[in-house]
Amino acid sequence: MSNLFQPITVGGLALGNRIAISPMCQYSAEEGLAQSWHLIHIGGMMMSGAGLVIMEATAPEAAGRITHGCLGLYNDAHEEKLREIVTETRKLSSSRIGIQLSHAGRRASCRSVRDRWRGESLPPEEGAWQTWAPSALAYDDSWHCPAEMNADALARVRRAFKDSAERADRAGFDLLEIHGAHGYLLHQFLSPVTNRRRDLYGGDVVKCMRFPLEVAQAIREVWPADKALGFRMNSSDYHPDGLTLDDAVTLARELEAIGIDYVVMSAGNLAPGCKIPPATPGHQVEYAARIKSETGLTAMAVGLIVEPEQAEEIITSGKADMVAIARAALDNPRWPMHAAAALGVDMEYPPQYIRARPNNWTGFPIVHPNAREIKATRQMDRPSSGSWDRPEVVTITDS
Structure with missing residues (x-):
């Protein structure tokens, strides 16, 4: 039995396996509105075989977008468009769907991938906004200088996160992830590299955590207990004056006390000059292992997790409860299905793709020579109710 493909419950949310598709910015929105690209992209990920698919970083206010092409969830039109995507993609599989809320802070108002992005701040003539x-x-x-958030701005952003969480719930998402990493606003408060305040929201570690914890608390108050609520954090800033793994453990314990269900342990991307070590397979898994060993939170591991056997070992050894993959899924949108075959697990396929299932296609072992042999089964067609039948074991003979 593969541990990677065992079910898990996160908060009140039951997942069919331990694989999550990470949020990945698509820079394809128009005025914050999801487009047909998002429907096709997320629809494909929902048919990947992953237990969970999380939509990209989505801003709670217009000023929180990284670029003009970033998703927003701060008006009725945004909510309705995302509801349509949730409704349509949920028909495709039993995977659960989540969304990540993120405010870019000082890293907002920059050029996107679709606009010759080079990590540049937008000039006024290209529609720059106050950050x-x-x-x-x-x-x-070379970047614009952000305005320091006063009491009114703190209250506005806190309320924006809460309102967006309520919208995400009404849109039908099963899970919500708060982005507190990668140099975006909540991380900017957490790290002494970017937070030089000397009021209640800056100074020592406790004060630097105050605003991110207030945001998490505000969302916890409105996010249903039968869904899942998570937080992505930096385990290390890779900066001599930045956050350490010990700081991350402290934050994780505070999040657990609030009622957060899971954490994703990432690192880096705070500021220019950070000395990020070379990425190697599983290079951030140790961070998740520390959280798992010292808190009761569900720990999700990230960081160049690309091989099925690698993901299996992470779960089996107890280093993490789940793994999240990103670019591996862009490269191979059926990564979870192929991982199942590599680990000898018989997985449901959409009926439309049944002819490419390992035990239904003689070409599969040629294309995937490392896949284990799977007992011959026949998967039934989807009934009119829209739910998926489990595969029925039968004997398949040549005819």
Whole structure:
């Protein structure tokens, strides 16, 4: 039996296996509105075989978008469009669907991948907007300088996160993830590299955590207990003055006390000059292992997890409860299905793709020579109710 393909319950949410598709910015929205690209992209991921698919970083207010092409969830039109995507993609499989809420802070108002992105701040003639941060510190010398958030701005953003969470619930998402990593606003408050305040929201570790915890608490108050609520955090800033894994453990314990269900342990991307070590397979898994050993939170591991056997070992050894993959799924949108075959697990396929299932296609072992032999089964067609039958074991003979 594969442990990677065992079910798990996160908060009140039951998942069919331990694989999540990470949020990945698509830079394809128009005025914050999801487009046909998002429907096709997420629809494909929902047919991947992953237990969970999380939509990309989505801004709770217009000023929180990274680029003009980023998703928003701060008006009725955004909510309705995302509801349509949830409704349509949920018909495709039993995978659960989540969304990540993120405010870019000082890293907002930049050029996107679709606009010759080079990590550049938008100039005024290209529609730049006022950005906000815990302190008036530009990302680097070539970027705009953000406004330091006063009491009104803190209240506005806190309320925006809460309102967006309520919209996400009404849109039908099963899970919500708060982005507190990668140099975006909540991370900017957490790290002494970007937070130079000397009020209640800056100074020591406890004060630097205050605003992110207030946001998490506000969302917890409105997010249903029968769904899942998570937080993505930095395990290390890779900066001599930045956050450490010990700081991450402290934050994780505070999040657990609030009622957060899971954490994703990421790292880096805070500011120019951070000395990020070379990425190697599973290079951030140790961070999830520390959280799993010292808290009661569900720990999700990330960081160049690309091989099925690697993912299986992470779960089997107890280093993490789940794994999240991103670029591996862009490269191979059927990664979970192929991982199942590699680990000897017979997985449901959409009936439309049944002819490519390992035990229904003689070409599969040629294309995937490392796949284990799977007992011959026949998967029944989907009934009119829209639910999926489990495979029925039968004897398949040549005819």
